[in-house]
Structure formats: C-alpha cells, structure tokens
Amino acid sequence: IQLKTESGSSLKLTCQVSGYSLTDSSYYTNWIRQLPQRTLEWLGYINYGGGTSYASSVQGRFTITKSSSSLSLEMRSLTEADSAVYYCARGAHHSGSATSSHNCCYALWRPGIISSVLPA
Numbered sequence: 001i002q003l004k005t006e007s008g009s010s011l012k013l014t015c016q017v018s019g020y021s022l023t024d025s026s027y028y029t030n031w032i033r034q035l036p037q038r039t040l041e042w043l044g045y046i047n048y049g050g051g052t053s054y055a056s057s058v059q060g061r062f063t064i065t066k067s068s069s070s071l072s073l074e075m076r077s078l079t080e081a082d083s084a085v086y087y088c089a090r091g092a093h094h095s096g097s098a099t100s101s102h103n104c105c106y107a108l109w110r111p112g113i114i115s116s117v118l119p120a
Contacts, residue, residue: 004116007080011115013073015088022066023048028091031064031073033084034112041084045091046071078117085112 005011013031020027028045035041044054046064054062063074071088 002116004118005078007078007117007119009078009117010074010076011078012075013086013115014070015072016070017088017090018069020090022046022068022071025049029066029071030089030091031062031071031086032089033086035084043073075115080117080119082115083117084115086115087112 003011003013015031017029022029025048028047030045031043033041033043041057042055043058043062044052044064046052046066050066052064054064058075061076063076065072065074073086073088075082
C-alpha cells in the first residue's frame with residue numbers, strides 16, 4: 001500500500017494481526033518504520049492491556065491504539081521526515097521491563113505501508 005499526504009496533515013495506519021492475540025500478555029506489538037536511507041526506527045508499542053510507550057522522536061504526535069484483532073497508528077503534524085515504510089511487528093516474549101529496549105527483536109512482521117509526506 002502506498003499513501004501520499006501533505007506536510008502538516010494527519011494520517012492513520014491500521015494493521016490486522018494474525019497468529020496471536022493482542023490480549024496475550026506474552027507479547028507487545030510495535031510500530032517500526034524504515035526511513036529512506038534504510039535505517040529502522042522503533043516508534044512505539046502497545047501491550048495487551050492497552051498500555052503504550054513511544055520513542056521520544058514521536059511522543060505527543062503519534063498515538064497507538066488497538067481493537068481485538070487490529071492496531072492503529074495515528075500520526076499528526078506530519079513532516080517530510082516522516083516519509084517511510086511503516087510496519088507493525090510482534091515483539092519477542094516480553095522480558096518484564098516496559099522500555100523501548102523491546103526494539104531488539106521482532107517476529108511476525110506485517111507487510112509495510114509506504115507513506116510519502118509531500119510539501120504543503
């Protein structure tokens with residue numbers, strides 16, 4: 001899927017999950033993006049109870065929510081720097097600490113969504 005939007009606008013991405021339940025306390029589900037220079041950036045996660053954590057770079061601008069079988073990433077005040085391929089991915093078994101260190105390893109990646117932010 002390829003999406004285009006203007007700088008300053010908002011965009012909501014949705015990811016259907018399969019192979020596990022979003023209420024399974026063993027896993028967190030993450031949003032990650034691959035920037036044009038191929039660098040992967042962890043954006044945030046949502047846990048089984050709906051608790052979230054975000055990278056400082058998107059805190060306050062991006063919001064992760066979930067339903068029974070899908071999760072969404074709402075992005076506001078987009079800039080050209082937000083142009084990337086966005087992925088949702090299940091984290092490996094939760095180790096007990098609710099920190100961004102969960103970006104170490106992922107399983108069950110979903111197909112990426114290409115988002116291009118154009119000048120307003």
